[in-house]
Amino acid sequence: MHTSPPPADPSGLRADCARCFALCCVALPFACSADFAVDKDAGTPCRNLRDDLRCGIHAELRPRGFSGCTVYDCFGAGQKVSQITFGGQDWRSVGREHARRMFDVFPVMRQLHELLRYLAEALALPAARPVHADLRRMLETTERLTLGTPEELGRLDVGAHRQEVDVLLLRTSELAHAGAGRGRKDRRGADLIGARLRKADLRGASLRGARLIAADLTGADLRGADLIGADLRDADLTDADLTGALFLTQPQVDAARGGAGTRLPHSVTRPAHWTACA
CATH class of the missing domain: 2.160.20.80 (E3 ubiquitin-protein ligase SopA)
Structure with missing residues (x-):
């Protein structure tokens, strides 16, 4: 695992599809519903995914029954897994086992990046100053986790880490409303x-x-x-x-x-x- 995480960068918490190998279109499953027109298994490319890893119906997702795609955000996890965790290796050019590990890591990374987004917002709140030091430490810990190897990320108990972060976020919310003067x-x-x-x-x-x-x-x-x-x-x-x-x-x-x-x-x-x- 890398030991020196980069400083928090809001731009890194936004999806950059050009630097991702369409992981959300392959790794994740979805079921036929109001959000998706068809069923798709995890690890199976969406039928609308083109050879250039772009969506073939991107401009028509809602009318074609894929509104679920339009509201999904990986918070930058896609490019992190594609370019950092797996060093720019495309899931199509490696073995099945390697691709499966990439697909398994992606949802873990997505949760970590979502937590980074919340922590960054909490640190920007003046009212949360009493816990800024704790928030900063948690943000650095979470950033360090995102730089883990595929094996380390696969073993990570992301649910337990989420609970630790949530304690701080709840405290942040309480501090933000402490001076409201109303129930x-x-x-x-x-x-x-x-x-x-x-x-x-x-x-x-x-x-x-x-x-x-x-x-x-x-x-x-x-x-x-x-x-x-x-x-x-x-x-x-x-x-x-x-x-x-x-x-x-x-x-x-x-x-x-x-x-x-x-x-x-x-x-x-x-x-x-x-x-x-x-």
Whole structure:
């Protein structure tokens, strides 16, 4: 394992498909559903993958029944596995066992890069200053883990590491809302599927892991809400205010519905399909 991880680089936590061997299109399985038009086994190339490792229907993924592809983000894990862990070796040019190890490592790396993204956000919060030293140590530890060999990554208990990180992220969230001066709604892990939350006051609420699938959040006030792990698939965020929302990721936003009036934190961008559907 390398012993000197590079400093945190936000650009390294964004997918760079040109430097990846289409690992998300090969390594991961998916089932025929509202998100995918067909079934695909893990380790099997998607039928839409071209010889140049580009998607043959990239511009038509949603109308062709592959909306699940449009909301996936590896947080830069694809290029890390392709270029660093396996030294630029293409899964097509090596043996089956080597390719299988690459496919096994990819989801582990994806989780580690997601944690790096959360830790980087936490370190940027002035309110989290009391735990900045702990956050920095955890970020460095996580970066070091991403530089492990395929064998080390294969043995890693990523679930246990996630739990260690989550303790710090929860403390970060508590510190961020400590001076709010108002009761904080705790809806962690709540089943809010299809809930009617139009214009709801959810400022600073803890919605960690909440199931908000198809929830009506039109005009809701979600300023400063903790949305880590919240399932926002098909949630209506039209005119909702998510300014300063904590740990909101691009895949969550991409999976939701919204419009020009939706206010988002600077850490994410407005999905192109929101405009198309407006």
